[in-house]
Amino acid sequence: MKSLLDDQVRKSRVPARLDWWQSATGLLLGLFMWTHLLLVSSILISKDAMLYVTRLLEGSTNPSEEGGHPILVSGAAIAIFVLFVVHAGLAMRKFPANWKQWRTMRSHMKMMKHGETSQWWVQAVTGFIMFFLGSAHLIIIASNADKIGPGLSSDRFWSWGLWPLYLILLLAVEVHGAIGLYRLVIKWGIFDGKDPRATRRRLKKIKTGLTIFFITLGLLSFAAYVKIGMERAENGQVGQRYGSEGGEDH
Amino acid sequence: MTTNGQPKGRTLVFNILRFNPQEKGDKPRMVRYEVEEAPGMTIFIALNHIREQMEPSLQFDFVCRAGICGSCGMVINGRPDLACRTLTTKFPEGEITLMPLPAFELIGDLSVNTGEFMRSVAERVESWIHSEEAKAPDLDVLEERMDPDTADAIYELDRCIECGCCISACGTLRMREKFLGARGFMSVARFMADPRDDRTDADWYEVIGDDDGVFGCMTLLGCEDTCPKDLPHQAKIAYLRRRMVKA
Numbered sequence: 001m002k003s004l005l006d007d008q009v010r011k012s013r014v015p016a017r018l019d020w021w022q023s024a025t026g027l028l029l030g031l032f033m034w035t036h037l038l039l040v041s042s043i044l045i046s047k048d049a050m051l052y053v054t055r056l057l058e059g060s061t062n063p064s065e066e067g068g069h070p071i072l073v074s075g076a077a078i079a080i081f082v083l084f085v086v087h088a089g090l091a092m093r094k095f096p097a098n099w100k101q102w103r104t105m106r107s108h109m110k111m112m113k114h115g116e117t118s119q120w121w122v123q124a125v126t127g128f129i130m131f132f133l134g135s136a137h138l139i140i141i142a143s144n145a146d147k148i149g150p151g152l153s154s155d156r157f158w159s160w161g162l163w164p165l166y167l168i169l170l171l172a173v174e175v176h177g178a179i180g181l182y183r184l185v186i187k188w189g190i191f192d193g194k195d196p197r198a199t200r201r202r203l204k205k206i207k208t209g210l211t212i213f214f215i216t217l218g219l220l221s222f223a224a225y226v227k228i229g230m231e232r233a234e235n236g237q238v239g240q241r242y243g244s245e246g247g248e249d250h
Numbered sequence: 251m252t253t254n255g256q257p258k259g260r261t262l263v264f265n266i267l268r269f270n271p272q273e274k275g276d277k278p279r280m281v282r283y284e285v286e287e288a289p290g291m292t293i294f295i296a297l298n299h300i301r302e303q304m305e306p307s308l309q310f311d312f313v314c315r316a317g318i319c320g321s322c323g324m325v326i327n328g329r330p331d332l333a334c335r336t337l338t339t340k341f342p343e344g345e346i347t348l349m350p351l352p353a354f355e356l357i358g359d360l361s362v363n364t365g366e367f368m369r370s371v372a373e374r375v376e377s378w379i380h381s382e383e384a385k386a387p388d389l390d391v392l393e394e395r396m397d398p399d400t401a402d403a404i405y406e407l408d409r410c411i412e413c414g415c416c417i418s419a420c421g422t423l424r425m426r427e428k429f430l431g432a433r434g435f436m437s438v439a440r441f442m443a444d445p446r447d448d449r450t451d452a453d454w455y456e457v458i459g460d461d462d463g464v465f466g467c468m469t470l471l472g473c474e475d476t477c478p479k480d481l482p483h484q485a486k487i488a489y490l491r492r493r494m495v496k497a
Contacts, residue, residue: 010456011455011456011459011460012460013455013459015459015460015461015465016455016459016465016494016495016497018465019465019491019495020495093461094468096425101425101426104424104425105421105424105425108352108421108424108425109421111325111328111349111352112328112329112419112421112472113328113329114329114419114470114471114472114475116469116470116471116472116475117421117470117471117472120421120468120470183469186469186471186484186488187467187469187488187491188488188491188492189484189485189488189489189491189492192485192488196482196484196485196488197484200484
């Protein structure tokens, strides 16, 4: 039997697990966000392409036709929400615990003018923003999984008035995700190889490139959804499924 | 032109934090000094010039003047570095601000007490060989030969001069004073690499297996980017993290 004395003598393994889980949840969320953006950007190909992707993710056996199970999307959104809350909870351990720590870190950043040190602040601010906006987005999607498609999703952007939320969320997520994944790779020395410093230089370039790529892709997709949403509002089609004049979103 | 035929150097402006905590009523203030730049001038040379010609009470530390003793660490235009290894030509604008290293006890002006901190790190890490043999060494027996690559790996990490730059550059340590810092991690990695040391990963976990140790590191890389001896902080802290998560 484990005695109380064992805990006092032997250091807890919990900090190791918490650190590992912070990275693991961050990795999953970061990769998910890139995949998510690639999928929603299908709107840039065509409305039908986005509809095809939607049906595919709803588990439709024939995405070219109606069908699918939106409950799968709800389930995925809830799973992501759980990961998101766990990651936020673990990452918050690194936030300043009091005013003195906050002030010290701010003055240290100003003194150093050092990329990675300042990025810590960017991570804390974008993480804080995401905690509210990301939660709102995930709850909306989990409870409206049957209303995803080129038409109804565009309505959410424009007629529901959620475009500011998506715009801020897009920028926060892409910046936070790229910095986070870069830091994660360095933190565990995943691609260190023979010359970890050269790896870091390469990773910095990749990080910048991916940030620019995904923000551009995100802004273009954002503009596409807003444009469709505006057109649908003008034509009195708000709330109607895409193609309901000759078909359905699902 | 000067009297010796050399072209006249730039006029450098030094803004130096002056404060003597031993002097009652003294308050921290920035004082401006102007120094004519000479060929090959380092911050250390300029400071000596200021002390000899303008301000005899100016306090700063030095011993070796060659980046070996680690005494002249200070914050130079926002970044911790060694005064003796920093050329004034590095600053094309000619204005240089000098502050004492934060995170250490201030002795006066640019002089800080790194010794007490470094000693506490050495005691925390127990930076000496732990083995049965080391407890009662037989001085008549030759030490076992060491593989040259292992010796090199140990030496690489033993090059630390305890200047304190990594400590002052560490955002984590500035925020959380109990954090071990890069100096301590290098010491752990050094003794881990030493085949004469019997400590296991479980033993090391007791030293660095918490948020004051390796799991507290936020990978801000201030240590990596300011270490005057280019020690492999980034790679070794990642290595320790990987090892400790399995310990």
